[in-house]
Each structure stands twice: as C-alpha cells, then as structure tokens.
Amino acid sequence: MRVDQYLWCIRLFKSRNLASTICKKGQVKVNGQKVKPSREILPHDQIEVRKDQLWRTFEVLDIPKSRVGPKLVALYVIEKTDPSVFENQELQNLTGSIRREEGTGRPTKKDRRDLDELEIGETEEEKEDL
Numbered sequence: 001m002r003v004d005q006y007l008w009c010i011r012l013f014k015s016r017n018l019a020s021t022i023c024k025k026g027q028v029k030v031n032g033q034k035v036k037p038s039r040e041i042l043p044h045d046q047i048e049v050r051k052d053q054l055w056r057t058f059e060v061l062d063i064p065k066s067r068v069g070p071k072l073v074a075l076y077v078i079e080k081t082d083p084s085v086f087e088n089q090e091l092q093n094l095t096g097s098i099r100r101e102e103g104t105g106r107p108t109k110k111d112r113r114d115l116d117e118l119e120i121g122e123t124e125e126e127k128e129d130l
Helices: 003-009 016-024 070-075 083-094 109-129
Strands: 028-030 046-051 054-060 077-079
Touching: 003 016, 003 028, 003 046, 016 046, 054 083, 070 077
Parallel strands: none
Antiparallel strands: 028 046, 046 054, 054 077
C-alpha cells in the first residue's frame, strides 16, 4: 500500500490529497528517509510524520484493506512518539504571546498601553512576591 494511502487509511489525514501533499513537502519519513507519496509501506516500518509542528513516530503493524474506523486504528499502527514532546507543545501553547484578531490593523496608542500593562503587570506581581 502507498504511504499516502496508508496515512489516510489510519485516519492521520482527512483526505488522501492532504497526505500526498505532506509527502511531497518532505514531511514524511519511512525508516529515516524522506519518501514520495508512492512509496510502498510494509509491516514493521517506522513512519515519522510532521503534523502540527511536531514530528510524530508510528510503527506499522498491518496493512488495512481500506479506511478503518477510529476504534480499529490501534490494530494497524502504534504511536511511538515520546510523551514529553506533547508536554512541551502544551507548555508552549500556554505561554504563547498576546495575539490580536486578524484584520484589526495596528494597535492604537491606548491598545499598546493596555498590552504593555498586561506584560509589565505580570513581572511587577512577581517582584512584589519577593
């Protein structure tokens, strides 16, 4: 089975076209080598996929005949990604910077002061605790 079709069958991507595009961008590795979408997958292959800015690792257990239901995915693949990678990603999401809505233009002087207060307010509270 082709690698793009396999990634679609195990529900890693919504469509086969998405899986194929990711392969073409070089964000899929099989046994440590970047692959084209047409690369054949065999049981016991190691697949690395870059999705949501994370490299996730999977081991192929078996090849499905067609797209499988979410409950049956565990029969065909095991995720071997280190859990600390997900913890780091979650910490980065929590400590993200202040974001503005797209299309609202540049902040006004008052908006800028409010943003600075938020950023400075956190450090002043830490200083008061000391």
